[in-house]
Amino acid sequence: MKIRLIEAAEVIRSKNSGPYELTLDLIFREGDxxxxxxxxxxxxxxxxxxxxxxNPQEVVDIIEFFPAKAIKINIRRPIPSxxxxxTDVYGAQQHAPLLxxxxxxx
Amino acid sequence: MKEELRILSPxxxxxxxxxxxxxxxxxxxxxxxxxxxAGSTDPGPYxxxxxxxxxxxxxxxxxxxxxxxxxxxxxxxxxxGSAGGSGGHPHLEWTLEIIREISREKKLCFKLAAIEGEVxxxxxxxxxxxxxxxxxxxxxxxxxxxxxxxxxxxxxxxVEPLQKALQxxxxxxxxxxxxxxxxFAALPIQAGFQRGLAIHLxxxxxxxxxxxxxxxxxDCLLGYLHRDDFVVEPLNPARKCTTLSVAAHTLYxxxxxxxxxxxxxxxxxxxxxxxxxxxxxxRVCGSCFREDEIYRIKLEGVRLVGxxxxxxxxxxxxxxxxxxxxxxxxxxxxxxxxxxxxxxxYRLDFKVYGKNAVMGPLEPNPIAEGHELGVIIEAxxxxxxxxxxxxxxxxxxxxxxxxxxxxxxxxxLAFPYSxxxxxxxxxxxxxxxxxxxxxxxxxxxxxxxxDITPGYSNRKAFNPINPVNPV
Numbered sequence: 311m312k313i314r315l316i317e318a319a320e321v322i323r324s325k326n327s328g329p330y331e332l333t334l335d336l337i338f339r340e341g342d343x344x345x346x347x348x349x350x351x352x353x354x355x356x357x358x359x360x361x362x363x364x365n366p367q368e369v370v371d372i373i374e375f376f377p378a379k380a381i382k383i384n385i386r387r388p389i390p391s392x393x394x395x396x397t398d399v400y401g402a403q404q405h406a407p408l409l410x411x412x413x414x415x416x
Numbered sequence: 417m418k419e420e421l422r423i424l425s426p427x428x429x430x431x432x433x434x435x436x437x438x439x440x441x442x443x444x445x446x447x448x449x450x451x452x453x454a455g456s457t458d459p460g461p462y463x464x465x466x467x468x469x470x471x472x473x474x475x476x477x478x479x480x481x482x483x484x485x486x487x488x489x490x491x492x493x494x495x496x497g498s499a500g501g502s503g504g505h506p507h508l509e510w511t512l513e514i515i516r517e518i519s520r521e522k523k524l525c526f527k528l529a530a531i532e533g534e535v536x537x538x539x540x541x542x543x544x545x546x547x548x549x550x551x552x553x554x555x556x557x558x559x560x561x562x563x564x565x566x567x568x569x570x571x572x573x574x575v576e577p578l579q580k581a582l583q584x585x586x587x588x589x590x591x592x593x594x595x596x597x598x599x600f601a602a603l604p605i606q607a608g609f610q611r612g613l614a615i616h617l618x619x620x621x622x623x624x625x626x627x628x629x630x631x632x633x634x635d636c637l638l639g640y641l642h643r644d645d646f647v648v649e650p651l652n653p654a655r656k657c658t659t660l661s662v663a664a665h666t667l668y669x670x671x672x673x674x675x676x677x678x679x680x681x682x683x684x685x686x687x688x689x690x691x692x693x694x695x696x697x698x699r700v701c702g703s704c705f706r707e708d709e710i711y712r713i714k715l716e717g718v719r720l721v722g723x724x725x726x727x728x729x730x731x732x733x734x735x736x737x738x739x740x741x742x743x744x745x746x747x748x749x750x751x752x753x754x755x756x757x758x759x760x761x762y763r764l765d766f767k768v769y770g771k772n773a774v775m776g777p778l779e780p781n782p783i784a785e786g787h788e789l790g791v792i793i794e795a796x797x798x799x800x801x802x803x804x805x806x807x808x809x810x811x812x813x814x815x816x817x818x819x820x821x822x823x824x825x826x827x828x829l830a831f832p833y834s835x836x837x838x839x840x841x842x843x844x845x846x847x848x849x850x851x852x853x854x855x856x857x858x859x860x861x862x863x864x865x866x867d868i869t870p871g872y873s874n875r876k877a878f879n880p881i882n883p884v885n886p887v
Contacts, residue, residue: 330849398775
């Protein structure tokens with residue numbers, strides 16, 4: 311079954327987690343689908359790296375958080391918040407590549 | 417020991433405001449304390465470096481003008497954490513001045529405690545030499561040069577300095593940089609409640625009604641702490657707490673929602689249970705605190721990077737839009753060539769909205785496809801004058817730059833403003849975001865007491881009428 315993340319998740323957001331990392335939160339609508347997404351390890355460092363055009367090593371953590379039916383992904387900021395070249399001090403608009411994501415689930 | 421301790425969180429950040437009706441509903445539940453967090457590193461390094469708040473004086477005065485008189489009348493303490501947003505010395509002073517002004521205007525009489533959160537650079541340098549500073553994930557190793565270059569360093573205090581201030585009988589406690597949940601957890605931990613539950617409750621209350629649905633950073637939330645659980649309750653009938661809204665909030669701005677490190681230990685939420693109660697309340701249990709063998713606190717420091725001038729413009733010409741990358745490369749080269757005899761250094765950046773200005777290197781589709789672009793030309797240099805020179809020169813060069821296929825020869829940029837260029841002033845960058853081992857949790861955070869009386873009119877900073885020795 312092909313899933314569009316934007317339909318499966320009720321929240322897709324990004325924010326700083328401290329000045330050196332960005333954290334991406336995906337909160338799923340439905341517990342059953344969330345469980346399957348976790349079981350089938352849909353979200354991997356390689357997937358996130360390909361969405362953002364970064365090296366998989368820049369993906370620090372991918373954590374499944376069952377109480378909120380959520381997956382949390384932490385990536386290294388290209389530069390620390392507010393350094394020269396900053397584009398998004400709060401990191402609040404870095405989620406967009408996830409909105410177009412589609413994946414297959416059994 | 418009390419069976420229940422009630423904590424009122426009026427707003428997510430002091431100065432973000434709250435409906436008075438929600439606050440009154442909260443006071444009607446007879447809370448034991450009002451606590452509010454004023455801080456964040458989210459707005460970036462500028463505010464810590466410049467010593468200014470990211471919230472406005474009048475907005476903070478409005479909030480405190482409601483909170484403090486209500487707390488004094490109810491004879492309960494108020495704790496304000498991370499005063500002035502960044503919690504450095506000038507931020508603390510700024511908040512104390514607001515409180516003094518309110519006290520004069522409302523003729524209030526109370527005992528005020530101020531706790532410094534700014535730390536001495538020499539102390540930090542010594543600690544670094546002694547190997548007492550460690551790294552956080554994704555943060556480069558600290559060098560002596562980073563410490564030396566820092567213009568201001570704060571440390572996030574835990575609950576202990578706040579408890580010390582509470583023990584003096586202070587009515588209002590204003591603290592410099594704090595671990596956000598500490599202002600909520602200090603009193604309950606002192607009263608014997610479980611540390612894990614108190615800190616987890618603090619984690620939720622620190623953002624007030626953001627943990628409710630619909631969420632809001634400018635509305636109140638009440639916490640009821642018991643021996644084996646806690647309950648959170650919104651104070652506006654338009655909002656509800658749901659197990660999902662409360663659990664989801666645990667994710668917010670955190671790296672790992674199960675393990676949340678803080679001063680002296682780690683909050684472990686692996687066994688936490690969220691249970692829906694009637695009337696939009698949520699019950700939480702199972703959260704526990706694991707004490708570290710070594711007490712560590714987080715340091716935040718910033719360095720001065722330079723001074724910034726920006727110019728804002730738009731582009732509507734499709735030929736220019738198609739050539740934008742070549743134009744920018746050409747302008748950068750022209751600026752470099754023009755000033756190559758000068759000894760100054762500068763950094764020049766172009767943000768192209770409509771292409772990749774929002775995501776920069778993370779943008780998967782860095783192509784200008786729209787019918788117009790926004791451009792910000794930014795120069796940062798050691799002085800404002802050099803930044804002005806570089807920005808102005810880049811702007812005029814871009815305005816008249818001849819690119820291949822150019823058909824509009826009068827000017828390449830649409831400026832919405834005259835003047836076209838703006839000083840944004842000093843630019844800071846994070847220099848320290850590391851952990852410091854401390855032997856005693858209170859050592860870096862002296863508590864100072866002062867009696868506020870209606871006749872108090874001394875506007876001078878930090879000069880209490882009746883100073884009491886630091887406790």
